[in-house]
Amino acid sequence: MVRVPTGPVHTVVFARHTLEGELVRLRITEVRPRFCRGEVIEVVEASPLRRPAPCPIAARCGGCDFQHVGPAHSRELKRQVVAELLQHSAGVNFTGEVEAVQPDEFGWRTRMRFLTDAQGLVGLRAHRSNDLVPLPAEGCRIANPAISRPRPTGVTGGVEVVAAAASSGSITGPADELPDSVTEHVGERDFEVSPAGFWQSHTAAPDTLTHAVRQALAPRSGEAAFDLFCGVGLFAATLLDAGCRVWGIEGDARAVAFARRNVPGARFSVGDVARALRRLPARTDLVVLDPPRSGAGAQVMRAIASRRPRAIAYVACDPASLARDLSTAAALGYATTSVRAFDLFPMTHHVECLALLEPDGAARVVQIPPLEGEDGSPPAASVKP
Numbered sequence: 001m002v003r004v005p006t007g008p009v010h011t012v013v014f015a016r017h018t019l020e021g022e023l024v025r026l027r028i029t030e031v032r033p034r035f036c037r038g039e040v041i042e043v044v045e046a047s048p049l050r051r052p053a054p055c056p057i058a059a060r061c062g063g064c065d066f067q068h069v070g071p072a073h074s075r076e077l078k079r080q081v082v083a084e085l086l087q088h089s090a091g092v093n094f095t096g097e098v099e100a101v102q103p104d105e106f107g108w109r110t111r112m113r114f115l116t117d118a119q120g121l122v123g124l125r126a127h128r129s130n131d132l133v134p135l136p137a138e139g140c141r142i143a144n145p146a147i148s149r150p151r152p153t154g155v156t157g158g159v160e161v162v163a164a165a166a167s168s169g170s171i172t173g174p175a176d177e178l179p180d181s182v183t184e185h186v187g188e189r190d191f192e193v194s195p196a197g198f199w200q201s202h203t204a205a206p207d208t209l210t211h212a213v214r215q216a217l218a219p220r221s222g223e224a225a226f227d228l229f230c231g232v233g234l235f236a237a238t239l240l241d242a243g244c245r246v247w248g249i250e251g252d253a254r255a256v257a258f259a260r261r262n263v264p265g266a267r268f269s270v271g272d273v274a275r276a277l278r279r280l281p282a283r284t285d286l287v288v289l290d291p292p293r294s295g296a297g298a299q300v301m302r303a304i305a306s307r308r309p310r311a312i313a314y315v316a317c318d319p320a321s322l323a324r325d326l327s328t329a330a331a332l333g334y335a336t337t338s339v340r341a342f343d344l345f346p347m348t349h350h351v352e353c354l355a356l357l358e359p360d361g362a363a364r365v366v367q368i369p370p371l372e373g374e375d376g377s378p379p380a381a382s383v384k385p
């Protein structure tokens, strides 16, 4: 039996589906040198903030871990995590709230990955496992209603079934049987994207994030702008529409092919951002970066800082990686001047952040050392602000 602590801890046990101050009975599922993981067997003393999970498979499914807490307190928990990580790792004081985005509980997910069972029925993966949890009769509550209850597929035995609720309509099937692309409508633009490729999960995320990025950067006509980790060109389009000259980099060649069609006025390169950045101009005014959960890393942050942009918009789905990269940026002369957080993954602990970085005014020399494994060729840029 474990009391979920409200203060300092000696042994860290990650236990999904608990709340601060509760007394719970746990089954320890994993023991590591510095932490354990546990599953709640019984809540002996419940928090007044606990509610019954709206979804009957919430305890087993790997998708949602905040079903037992309502949206307002869920956002408060995420605010605490963002504030603590940014303060602890980057010395950044986050004083904002996690902003609600509608829909903020059910029906928000535009992409789902189901699994088939031996009868061809679809279910969801269990937490940290490939075991199948059968879908309840009402389907997945967080999925867009068009894809929340896929019909039996005729494909049996552990096959992944992708479902996409796109502006052009919804489709469901094994990834290799889906059409090449679906169309997503954002503002005045259409974006072609592979149904199994990356697209922002929350139905309102593209509008919310492009608006927030544009507000943060205040792009001016004629400015040079980079969209790094650009996918099919979502932020590149925003920057181009603001009159910027735009360069994008993305590792997925199919996404770049779509980006070139979606945003023909921008220039796109395929490749690892750390390497492909060397082919982009040595100066830029603006940078948007939207890396995967692992973050951009020090090499990319150095290559960005060396271009001396007047503003950097860092879109992050993992506040821990963001905090690490903000700390690197601070050492390179870029201060975090504002942070916003958005509840773009309701019913889960995930949160999307947008940080604005601007030069802190202190003179620095930023040099880019050769990448590991490269032949020691001279750095692409060496800049003294």
Ligand SMILES: C[S@@+](CC[C@H](N)C(=O)[O-])C[C@H]1O[C@@H](n2cnc3c(N)ncnc32)[C@H](O)[C@@H]1O
Binding pocket: 198, 199, 200, 228, 229, 230, 231, 232, 233, 234, 235, 249, 250, 251, 252, 255, 271, 272, 273, 274, 290, 291, 292
């Ligand atoms: C969070 S998504 C953002 C995509 C795009 N900005 C959008 O909003 O649609 C991250 C993207 O980075 C790409 N990616 C991941 N690691 C990369 C790397 N090392 N170099 C280039 N692209 C990478 C992924 O393929 C994915 O498209």
